[in-house]
Amino acid sequence: MLELKNISFRTPEPVAGAQSPAARTIIHDLSFTFESGRFYAITGPNGSGKTTLAKLIMGINELTSGKIFFNGSDISKLPIHERSNAGIVYGFQNPARFKGTTFRDLLSIAAGSDDEKILFEIISRVGVCSLDFLDKLVDSKLSGGEIKKIELATVIARNPKVAIYDEPDTGIDLWTIGPMVELLKREQRENKTTTIVVSHNKAFLEAADTLLLIRDGKIGYSGDLAGAVPILEDLSVCTFNELCQGVDNAQCYR
Amino acid sequence: MLNAIDKQVLKEVADLEGIPKGAYNIRKNGELLDRKVSANINIETNEKGDGIIIDIKPGTKNESVHIPVILSQAGLHDTVYNTFIIGEDADVTIIAGCGIHCGGKESEGHSGIHEFQIKAGAKVKYVEKHIALGEGTGRRILNPTTKVFMAENAQVEMELTQLGGVDEAKRFNEAKIGAGSVLLITERVMTEGNQTAESRNEIELAGTDSKTNIVSRSVIKGNSTQDFYVNLTASAKCYGHIECDAIIMDNGRNQTVPALRALHPDAELTHEASIGKIANDQLMKLMSLGLDYDAAVSRIIQGFLR
Numbered sequence: 001m002l003e004l005k006n007i008s009f010r011t012p013e014p015v016a017g018a019q020s021p022a023a024r025t026i027i028h029d030l031s032f033t034f035e036s037g038r039f040y041a042i043t044g045p046n047g048s049g050k051t052t053l054a055k056l057i058m059g060i061n062e063l064t065s066g067k068i069f070f071n072g073s074d075i076s077k078l079p080i081h082e083r084s085n086a087g088i089v090y091g092f093q094n095p096a097r098f099k100g101t102t103f104r105d106l107l108s109i110a111a112g113s114d115d116e117k118i119l120f121e122i123i124s125r126v127g128v129c130s131l132d133f134l135d136k137l138v139d140s141k142l143s144g145g146e147i148k149k150i151e152l153a154t155v156i157a158r159n160p161k162v163a164i165y166d167e168p169d170t171g172i173d174l175w176t177i178g179p180m181v182e183l184l185k186r187e188q189r190e191n192k193t194t195t196i197v198v199s200h201n202k203a204f205l206e207a208a209d210t211l212l213l214i215r216d217g218k219i220g221y222s223g224d225l226a227g228a229v230p231i232l233e234d235l236s237v238c239t240f241n242e243l244c245q246g247v248d249n250a251q252c253y254r
Numbered sequence: 255m256l257n258a259i260d261k262q263v264l265k266e267v268a269d270l271e272g273i274p275k276g277a278y279n280i281r282k283n284g285e286l287l288d289r290k291v292s293a294n295i296n297i298e299t300n301e302k303g304d305g306i307i308i309d310i311k312p313g314t315k316n317e318s319v320h321i322p323v324i325l326s327q328a329g330l331h332d333t334v335y336n337t338f339i340i341g342e343d344a345d346v347t348i349i350a351g352c353g354i355h356c357g358g359k360e361s362e363g364h365s366g367i368h369e370f371q372i373k374a375g376a377k378v379k380y381v382e383k384h385i386a387l388g389e390g391t392g393r394r395i396l397n398p399t400t401k402v403f404m405a406e407n408a409q410v411e412m413e414l415t416q417l418g419g420v421d422e423a424k425r426f427n428e429a430k431i432g433a434g435s436v437l438l439i440t441e442r443v444m445t446e447g448n449q450t451a452e453s454r455n456e457i458e459l460a461g462t463d464s465k466t467n468i469v470s471r472s473v474i475k476g477n478s479t480q481d482f483y484v485n486l487t488a489s490a491k492c493y494g495h496i497e498c499d500a501i502i503m504d505n506g507r508n509q510t511v512p513a514l515r516a517l518h519p520d521a522e523l524t525h526e527a528s529i530g531k532i533a534n535d536q537l538m539k540l541m542s543l544g545l546d547y548d549a550a551v552s553r554i555i556q557g558f559l560r
Contacts, residue, residue: 058542079546080538080541080542081541081544081546084541084542084543085544089542089543090542092535092542096533096536096539098557099471099499099557099558100558100559100560101536101557102557105553105557109540109543109544109553110543110544112544154543158543
């Protein structure tokens with residue numbers, strides 16, 4: 001349904017002393033097909049290319065090579081808004097902060113309507129934002145958790161066919177993560193939303209039908225969580241092993 | 255009495271569909287067009303005959319005064335000196351503004367000086383909109399000046415807006431803020447083509463526990479230029495903040511110079527200023543919600559100047 005075919009992404013990287021910048025490969029000849037209506041979790045070490053992969057799907061980053069097909073049509077060259085209108089929506093890891101733009105504005109754009117009744121319905125469907133958020137400015141005064149809740153709501157308001165959430169739990173309090181996972185599962189179940197969550201959080205990894213482990217710009221593993229655990233515990237993936245010092249019973253999903 | 259152009263201008267500068275309710279003074283092409291006073295708000299021409307005195311009785315609540323200016327005569331440069339006396343504990347809204355309709359080759363301009371005497375405990379909201387319309391090629395010039403003198407525990411909120419059509423604007427705002435008083439200024443200016451706009455502000459936090467927040471939002475399109483200067487002086491224990499943001503589009507140019515001066519050890523003054531293009535992450539966000547590039551730009555600017 002959403003097919004990534006041999007996609008690569010390279011970015012120029014200035015090298016001291018060199019005349020021309022070297023290219024760093026972030027995504028390396030990656031192929032994968034996301035099936036309709038399934039829940040995917042993408043995990044992997046910091047800097048492995050998870051966010052870049054998500055942004056390539058949304059069209060925020062441009063492919064260096066390869067192709068992306070969505071329901072059979074090639075969307076590799078489509079601009080961001082056309083991919084959005086085709087049904088792909090991305091929730092940013094670090095959402096933009098505006099000056100003068102309110103949550104109501106963003107939600108109205110996302111929903112394609114400023115009818116208050118419709119906006120209220122979306123908010124109650126999302127659940128994690130309170131109604132009094134509506135006239136809040138989406139600016140630098142919002143806390144990290146508040147802006148992530150708003151980000152989540154704007155994605156859901158689009159009724160996406162494919163929803164990509166980039167670390168949706170960053171800054172979110174412990175009590176909200178459970179409801180957030182339930183919400184994404186419910187959207188998957190009721191609206192057949194193909195759900196892709198980039199996360200390190202055990203709650204999302206457990207909720208996923210399929211887990212993708214990205215290492216060095218490639219898929220290191222895809223399958224269920226049980227199969228991924230030995231790899232996730234692999235010292236070569238974990239950069240935190242100095243902290244737990246390899247204690248056997250430490251549950252670590254990083 | 256109001257022709258089609260007058261009505262269009264009034265709608266733009268004062269959101270009026272016709273003659274306003276409450277007290278008003280409508281000036282057209284350098285002359286009085288119509289005036290109405292109320293039980294609490296008196297308006298009369300000053301002694302020199304170069305402006306009006308708006309006298310608001312102490313304790314007047316929830317009343318408004320409209321004082322729009324219409325300019326539609328080519329070659330006319332109108333100058334006025336208006337004085338507002340706001341009585342103790344009054345709570346009023348003043349809607350001012352000037353609309354130029356330029357139909358010819360000659361320039362047209364309006365220089366309005368508004369002086370405010372704000373008595374103790376009074377609360378004023380002052381809304382001033384400037385706009386220029388019409389197909390003419392003459393330059394449209396607006397040079398507004400406001401002078402605000404605040405006694406104790408007063409509150410003034412000023413919204414100063416110029417959203418297009420004005421070729422040349424030189425603004426000067428001066429304020430002296432008394433003990434416990436609060437002055438909030440929000441200035442929004444959009445320029446395009448070869449327009450120029452300059453705003454100079456001299457604000458003094460004179461009394462103990464006086465406060466001010468000065469916000470400037472500029473959008474500079476085409477080859478236009480905007481300069482914003484503010485000198486904030488604190489001569490007492492007080493709090494003041496300046497926030498200037500400019501979005502540059504096309505080849506616009508901007509100079510933003512906020513200056514803080516503390517003449518008292520308990521003064522607390524801060525400022526933040528930024529000049530730049532529309533932030534890429536904002537554009538990406540709105541495009542990911544389905545807006546094309548141009549629609550995304552326009553929504554961001556709309557919010558920014560709101």
